[in-house]
Amino acid sequence: MSILKVENLTKAYPAAGGAPLTVLQSVSFEIGAGDTLAVVGPSGSGKTTLLGLCAGLDRATSGSVWLKGVPLDKLGEDQRAAVRNQYVGFIFQNFQLLPTLTALENVQVPLELRGEKGSAAPARALLERVGLGKRAHHYPAQLSGGEQQRVSLARAFANRPALLFADEPTGNLDPDTSETVVNLLFELNREAGTTLVLVTHDLELAARTQRTLRFRGGAVQEDYRNEPAGAPARA
Amino acid sequence: MSQPTVSPPPPVAAASAGLGWLLRMAWRDSRRGRGRLLLFVAGVALGIAALVGINSFGDNLARSINEQARELLGADLVLSASQPFDSALVPALRQLSPVQSQEQAFGSLVQFPRVRGVRLAQVRGLSGGFPYYGAWDVRPAGAVAAYRAGRGALVDDVLLAQFGARVGDSVRVGRSGFLIVGRVLHTPGQSGLGSAVAPTVFIPGAAVAGTGLVQRGSRVQYRRYFRFAPGVDAAAKIKPFETRFDQANIDSDTVASRQQRTGRAFHDLTRYLGLVAFVALLLGCVGVASTVSLYVREKLAPVAVLRCLGASGRQALLIYLIQTAGLGLLGALLGAALGAGVQAVLPRVLGDFLPVAVRVGVSWPAIATGVGAGLGLAVLFALLPLLSIRRVAPLRVLRAAFEADTAAPDPLRGLVLALLAAGIFGFAYFQTREWKLALGFGAGLAAALGALAGLGWGLTWAVRRYFPGGWGYVWRQGLANLYRPQNQTLVLLTSIGLGTFLLATLYLTQGLLLGRVATADAGRQPNLVLYDIQPAQRAGVEALLAQHRLPVMQRVPIVTMRLAAINRQTVSALKKDTAGGKGIPAWILSREYRVTYRDTLSRTEKLKAGTLPRLGPGGVPYVSVDNGYFERAQLKLGDTLTFNVQGAPLLTVVGGTREVDWSRVQTNFLVLFPNGVLEGAPQFHVVLTRTPNTAALGAVQQALVREFPNVSALDLGLILQTVDDILSKISFVIRFMAGFSIATGLLVLASSVVVSRYQRTRESVLLRTLGASRRQILRITLVEYALLGLLAALAGIALAALAAWALAAWVFEASYAPNPLPLLGLAAGVAALTAAIGLFNSRDVLRRPPLEVLRAEG
Structure with a gap:
């Protein structure tokens, strides 16, 4: 079953006094439940734009996105937010933790937004799982970059998402910390059976996913499976 | 590409977190901002x-x-009249209540011989047990009993304090001298301000005649105070007398009416x-x-x-x-x-x-x-x-x-x-x-805010547009702060400007009012008014002035009367119509008219319509009335006014109107009669003169008390001082309330500066990291905030000057020439305060190493 389906997705921005600037051109692909996908490409190739559109953070100029069968382009801003809360988890390069909330409270937020009672226990368990059980009551400013990204990981899995978007998850971390975070990411992903869409510059990291979309100039230049190496992907 | 399988149904409902979560998040989110938002709370x-x-x-x-x-009233009912109560009415009044007091009150010069002080005072001759409610606050405690026993006078504390007189001295009222048995600190129904304007000397009622001050034509107020048994309705009690009271021009005041009037005021x-x-x-x-x-x-x-x-x-x-x-x-x-x-x-x-x-x-x-x-x-x-x-x-x-x-x-x-x-x-x-006042307030506020916001926008635009690229680094950086993102130009100009506007408006208005009164004492205008001069005394009084080398600047005969009818419709009937909404103000119908007679206009009068006062066909007097009075009384030329001249009806015709400058020290009149009508009526004269100094004033007052005890002298210098005192008190009250606005304005300023501190700190730290000295940062901050403060203050003052000019032109009809020095001082003060708060806020950046500041700011 397809979790995410993207069809002829195009995003263009109006440019002053000229033709619109197209940053994403007729992109189509789909990804099944539990699959892992890396989106790679140079800066400005449209990776982050694609992630924003797939997660319903932005609206496409044309084309469609279905997330768990829900057509995002038909929904309003608040409805897309509800879809994200229900099905999506996020990991960002700059962590994006709420600075005024403790680590535990940050992990609780997605659950609380669903109106779930007793969100503290699963959030605490997730923090234990990422090795931060003892830092639950620390604020982001009191945590290192690696620790903040681990809290971010715990938050991303808190609502048991069907689909996890990770935008350069190791972009702000040193190699050793990156390794710990990436290992955790894939372990948690495997345990939860979550579909993973990973946007990265790092080809080594991309190679740990099942499939890679290589972008250039706003279009898919290459789409291939990482296992077995070099095998062609479905169109 | 196949369509995706649609399962489960699209969850498009909004997230279901409820109020509890919202409250929790609001609390959590406030953790880092509470300190900074405290100033907002304080505002x-x-x-x-x-x-x-x-x-x-x-x-x-x-x-x-x-x-x-x-x-407030000191009794259940007070009846007052400007004539002695009709003897036919007195037995009926006795039936109202056996417990009553009588009073005769009049203005007169009183003299304190020991200290040689003379001043116009309100003399009240009381007999009976008044006040029935509330108590005189008198020192010494036994003084009231001594007064009631007829052993002396009670004198207002203000009056004794003015001359340094004391209990045990004597006070001279007319021909009589009285031992001062007590000083009055408070009289029921009279405010402290009332005492300041017209300090009172209480003399025994039986001693009034002996003073020689109550004569035909004297302006005396006759009052009767009544006490009723508990539960008696005073209004119902006087109901049967209303017509008789009206005919005799007797005013009644009950506890309820006084309570209503005072309460409303x-x-x-x-x-x-x-x-x-x-x-x-x-x-x-x-x-x-x-x-x-x-x-x-x-x-x-x-x-x-x-x-x-x-x-x-x-x-x-x-x-x-x-x-x-x-x-x-x-x-x-x-x-x-x-x-x-x-x-x-x-x-x-x-x-x-x-x-x-x-x-x-x-x-x-x-x-x-x-x-x-x-x-x-x-x-x-x-x-x-x-x-x-x-x-x-x-x-x-x-x-x-x-x-x-x-x-x-x-x-x-x-x-x-x-x-x-x-x-x-x-x-x-x-x-x-009041709809109009509320609308005016809203519109004025909107105009002030709009003008200040417009100035803010204009300033940011102008600084950006005409940026002085050739100026030094500190000036350029300070000026650029006025329009860069997250600037505070608009907010600070509005809040500081509005605060300054309030302060300056208060100052200018007070100056306007005082200036208006002060002109009365300036130059060659009269500063001493002698009144209650009986016709037989006029020559003597003028001779006395001549002895003291004082000029007679104006002499005017005055006749008192009341309005009986307009166009033959009686005042009682008109009062009922007015209550029904016809709109002739009550004061026009009820007041005592003091009129004079002459065939010419004075320097303060201009003919507006019709003719000067004249005798018409059949000897009917054609009177001239003040233009404002003419409009308020809803008169037309040719209408008739019937006056009750101390018992005798007198029909007049409105022959013309005059525009009167009431702000000049003159005897001005609402109604002016022609010569040849009132000469035989009971009257008194007013003479205006000018004394060069207080010694001359004291000397002439002493002589007046000695030779013409019934003649009163109104010292305009004293009036000016009293008005100044009153205005100072009023402006203190307003300043006290406006002080909250000023303090709030300062808090708004402080909170705006503090809330933007994070961004400013980062900028300043960055500048320091790039090599800017503390002195440079200090000067950049100084330029930005001093400029903001100065511009806001100048804008507020300009608006206030405009408001004061409008008040001067349309409300007070006075000339307007404010002293610019205090206003410039205010502008400098506001600018300095603004800069000081800005600098105080930057003290951390200046004192501590850049990295430490950044870490502390998180």
Whole structure:
């Protein structure tokens, strides 16, 4: 079953006094439940734009996105937010933790937004799982970059998402910390059976996913499976 | 490509977190901002304190007036007339109540021989047990008994203090001398201010005749005070006498009517002072809007994260709305507590004006009104910047520079602005109960805010457009701060400008009023008015002035009369019509008219319509009336006015109107008769002169008391001083209330500076890291804030000058030439204060190493 389906997705921005600037051109692909996908490409190739559109953070100029069968382009801003809360988890390069909330409270937020009672226990368990059980009551400013990204990981899995978007998850971390975070990411992903869409510059990291979309100039230049190496992907 | 399988159904309902989560998030989110938002709380608190204080005081005063209504009058009923009570009426009056007192009151020069002091005073000759309610506050305690036993006079403390006279001295009233048996600190029904304007000497009623001051034509007020048995309705008791009282020109005053009149007057006073307090609250709310606006800018990133995690725009907005409403509530409660303290102080501030002792107590309606209005307005003002939160796009988590979401026009903003306008107007109406005043207040405020905001926009535009690129680095950096992103130009210009506007308007208006009075004492204008001169005394008085080398600048005969009918419709009938809404003011129908007769106009009069006073066909006098009076009395040329000239009816025709300059020291008259009509009527004369100094004034007053004891002398210098005293007291009260606006303005300034501290700190630290010296940072900050303060102050002063000019031109009809020096001082003071607060806020950046500051700021 397809979790995410993207069809002829195009995003263009109006440019002053000229033709619109197209940053994403007729992109189509789909990804099944539990699959892992890396989106790679140079800066400005449209990776982050694609992630924003797939997660319903932005609206496409044309084309469609279905997330768990829900057509995002038909929904309003608040409805897309509800879809994200229900099905999506996020990991960002700059962590994006709420600075005024403790680590535990940050992990609780997605659950609380669903109106779930007793969100503290699963959030605490997730923090234990990422090795931060003892830092639950620390604020982001009191945590290192690696620790903040681990809290971010715990938050991303808190609502048991069907689909996890990770935008350069190791972009702000040193190699050793990156390794710990990436290992955790894939372990948690495997345990939860979550579909993973990973946007990265790092080809080594991309190679740990099942499939890679290589972008250039706003279009898919290459789409291939990482296992077995070099095998062609479905169109 | 196949269509995806659709299972489960699309979950498009908004996230289901409820109020509990919103409250929790609001609390959590406030953790780092509470300290900074404390100043915002303080701004709201001060505004509400002023409002709760003045309204609580108003309620307490109204309650005290109700409780002490009898003490206000000192009796259950007072009858007063300018003629002795008709002997035919006296037996009937005795039936009203056996317990009554009589009084004759008149103005006269009184003399304190030991200290050689002379002054015009109100002389009251009392017989009977008045006051029946409330007590004289007299020193020594036994003085009242001595007075009632006819052993001497009671004299107002103010009068004794003026001349250094004391109990045991004597006071001379007319031909009689009295031992001063006590000093009066308080008389029931008379405020401290009343004593200052007309200090009283109480002499025994039986001794009035002996003074020789009550003669035919003297202006004497005859009063009778009645005490009824408990439960008797005074209004019902005098009902059967109404027609007879009307015919005899007797005024009645009952406890209820006095209570109503006093209550209404003070109700109005507290309502208007409430408007001044409301300005403080509005300033606090402007501060709320500016603080929240800066706060929201910091919160855009966390809001985008929340949106990304699934929070709806409404939920995000509610989190911050709850936060600001919570802080507003905290401010409101603090303000209410502070207001309860203020209302305890106000009776002392207003002391001299108050006719009763105010019992201080908490007024819950005033607190509810203050808290409700304060909270409501604070939330509405906060909503203006908060609205943008619901439109923050989650895309900001990926692209921090994304700004298209909040930049577009928001229709809800228009709705909030409309609600604000309605709220401000509604509250102004609630305070004043006058549509026009509320509209004027709203429009004036909008105009002032609009002008200040316009100046702010104009300034940022002008600095950017004509940026002095050739100036030194410090000046360029300081000036650039005025228009760079997150600048405070608009907010500070508005809040500081409005505060300065209030201060300067108060100062200019007071100057205008004082200047108007002061011209009376200037140059070659008369400064001493001698009146109550009997016809036979006129030559003697003028000879006495000549002996003292004083000029007779004007001599005028005056006849007192009352209006009996207009166009043959009696005053009683007209009063009933007026009550039905016909609109001739009651004072026109009830007042005592003091008129003169001549065939020419004086220098202060101009013919407006018709003719000068003249005798018409059949000897009917054609009178000339003041133009304003003509309009208010709804007269036409040719209408008839029938006057009651001390018992004799006199029919006149309105032959012309005059424009009278009432501000000049002249004897001015509403009604002017022609020669040849009133010469035989009981009358007195007024003579105006000018004394060169106080020694000459003292000498002529001493001689007058000695030779013409019934003649009164009004020292205009003393009047000027009294008016100055009164205005000082009034302006102190207004300044006390405006002080809240000023303090709130300073808090708004401080909170705006503090909330923007984070960004400013980063900039300053960056500059220091790049090599800027502390001195340079200091000077950049100084340039920015001093400029802002100076411009705001100048704008406020310019607006105030405009307002004062309008008042001078249209309300006071006076010339307008304010002294610019104090205003420039005010501008310099405000600029210095603004710069000082800016520098105080930057002290950390200047004192500590850059990295330490950045870490501390988080």
